[in-house]
Every structure is written in structure tokens, then in C-alpha cells.
Amino acid sequence: GENVEQHPSTLSVQEGDSAVIKCTYSDSASNYFPWYKQELGKRPQLIIDIRSNVGEKKDQRIAVTLNKTAKHFSLHITETQPEDSAVYFCAASIYGNNRLAFGKGNQVVVIP
Amino acid sequence: DADVTQTPRNRITKTGKRIMLECSQTKGHDRMYWYRQDPGLGLRLIYYSFDVKDINKGEISDGYSVSRQAQAKFSLSLESAIPNQTALYFCATSDSYRDGYTFGSGTRLTVV
Numbered sequence: 001g002e003n004v005e006q007h008p009s010t011l012s013v014q015e016g017d018s019a020v021i022k023c024t025y026s027d028s029a030s031n032y033f034p035w036y037k038q039e040l041g042k043r044p045q046l047i048i049d050i051r052s053n054v055g056e057k058k059d060q061r062i063a064v065t066l067n068k069t070a071k072h073f074s075l076h077i078t079e080t081q082p083e084d085s086a087v088y089f090c091a092a093s094i095y096g097n098n099r100l101a102f103g104k105g106n107q108v109v110v111i112p
Numbered sequence: 113d114a115d116v117t118q119t120p121r122n123r124i125t126k127t128g129k130r131i132m133l134e135c136s137q138t139k140g141h142d143r144m145y146w147y148r149q150d151p152g153l154g155l156r157l158i159y160y161s162f163d164v165k166d167i168n169k170g171e172i173s174d175g176y177s178v179s180r181q182a183q184a185k186f187s188l189s190l191e192s193a194i195p196n197q198t199a200l201y202f203c204a205t206s207d208s209y210r211d212g213y214t215f216g217s218g219t220r221l222t223v224v
Contacts, residue, residue: 001171009152013134034212043202043215044155098143098162098169098206100213104154 002027005089006093006103014111021106026071030092033073034100035064038087048075058086078111115139118203118216125193125223133219134186135203143170143210144186146170149200149218158201161186170186193223 002073003026013019025033034049050064050073052056057064061080077084087107091100115176125131135144146158147170157170159178167178175197177189190197203216 028150036213042187044213045211070219098208099157099160101157102147102155104152 002030002092002101004101004103006090006106008106009104009107010107012111013080014108015080015082017080018072019075019080019110020085021075021088021090022072023092023103024047024070024072025092025101027092027094028068028071029094032093033064033066033093034073034091035062035105036089036102037089038089038105045088045105074076080108082110082112084108085110116203116205116214116216118219118220119218120188122220123131123222125221127194127223129193131193132220133190133201133203133221135186137184137214137216139205139214140207141145141205141214141223143206144180145204145206146176146186146188147200147202147204147211148172151184155202160187184216186192190221190223193221194196195223197221 006023021063026091031052036044037047038044048064060065061078063076089105119134143162145160147155149155155216156172158176161180164180179187201219204213206213
């Protein structure tokens with residue numbers, strides 16, 4: 001089955017700086033890549049996703065890039081704010097299959 | 113608002129007891145999932161169901177069973193709870209036309 005790995009496991013950034021989290025996946029058939037944000041004590045929530053027919057997608061301060069050849073995708077957060085502090089999970093699946101394989105999560109800490 | 117509701121929110125049970133975690137949704141989604149979250153291990157799939165008559169094992173189904181009582185209800189049972197089943201359990205839903213999950217608020221289970 002699909003294996004998704006995330007690096008680094010913990011990332012500390014100064015407020016206003018950028019944060020980048022990278023994920024790799026193993027199954028070349030995967031074509032759907034979402035990112036979820038989980039704040040402390042809350043449920044994971046979808047923040048952005050990308051399909052393999054595009055290389056980049058942006059939504060305000062967050063963006064996701066995909067490199068299908070290298071089988072990795074990254075989450076970029078610009079102008080970080082304290083409310084960006086959370087655990088971020090990447091995932092992968094085959095579109096329509098719906099069975100998401102999740103990475104282990106990255107703890108992002110934004111230092112005021 | 114349409115949502116995914118899990119009950120109970122917290123539960124402490126003794127080793128060997130049978131326990132059921134319940135999930136109901138008002139989103140009209142046909143697909144439902146049970147995940148378990150452990151620190152450092154991310155979200156791991158226990159069981160999933162694409163419709164009422166469809167039940168499938170995930171990557172860690174041993175020691176668990178499920179029942180899809182209706183399109184809106186999907187319950188997870190631990191027939192004989194053991195301490196290493198102590199975890200945060202999430203139900204999630206999706207529909208067959210989109211891949212994004214909606215997660216429930218989670219059930220924190222402690223087996224003593």
C-alpha cells in the first residue's frame with residue numbers, strides 16, 4: 001500500500017518567516033494529495049489539496065507544490081502567524097479511491 | 113451545520129471490556145472511516161465503508177470490528193479492550209465525488 005513520509009517532524013519558525021514541510025510518497029499511482037491542519041485538542045481539518053494534473057496550488061498564505069517525478073509534495077506557509085502553530089498532516093490517495101494514507105505529522109511552532 | 117458527531121468524547125474502560133464508539137453524520141456522505149491517532153504515529157486506518165453494504169479492513173483492523181447501521185451511522189467496537197488500544201479515535205466521512213475528508217471531533221479512549 002501507499003507509504004507517506006513527512007519531514008521534519010518538528011519545525012520552529014519566527015513569526016513572519018516562511019515554513020516548508022515536505023512529504024514523500026511511494027505509490028506512483030497516487031494522484032490526490034491533501035494537507036490537514038490539527039490544532040491542539042481539535043479535529044484535523046483540510047486546508048489545501050492538489051491533484052496530479054497541476055504542479056502548484058495557492059490559497060492566500062499557503063501553497064502546495066507537487067513533483068511527480070520525485071514523488072514528493074510540499075506545503076509552504078508564508079508570513080507565519082501564531083495561529084499557524086499546529087500539527088500538519090500530509091496524505092495521498094488515488095483520486096476516487098478515497099482511502100487516504102497519512103504521514104505521521106509535523107509539529108509547527110511559530111515563535112512570536 | 114452539517115457535521116460529523118462522535119460519542120462518547122472521552123471514555124475510560126477496563127481491560128477485557130467490550131466498548132462501542134459511535135459516529136453519525138449529517139453531511140449526506142456515503143463513505144465513512146475510522147482512524148486511530150497515536151503520538152508520533154499519525155493517523156492509521158482501522159476500517160472503512162463506501163456504502164451500507166460495504167465494509168473493508170484498513171491497515172490495523174485486528175482487535176476491532178465495525179457496523180454500518182445506516183448511511184449516516186458507522187460504529188467501531190472493541191470486543192475485548194486492551195491497554196495498547198488507548199488512543200484518540202477519529203471518524204471521518206467523504207463523498208464519492210470529492211476526496212476531502214470531514215473528521216469528527218474524536219473520542220479519547222483510555223484502557224486501564
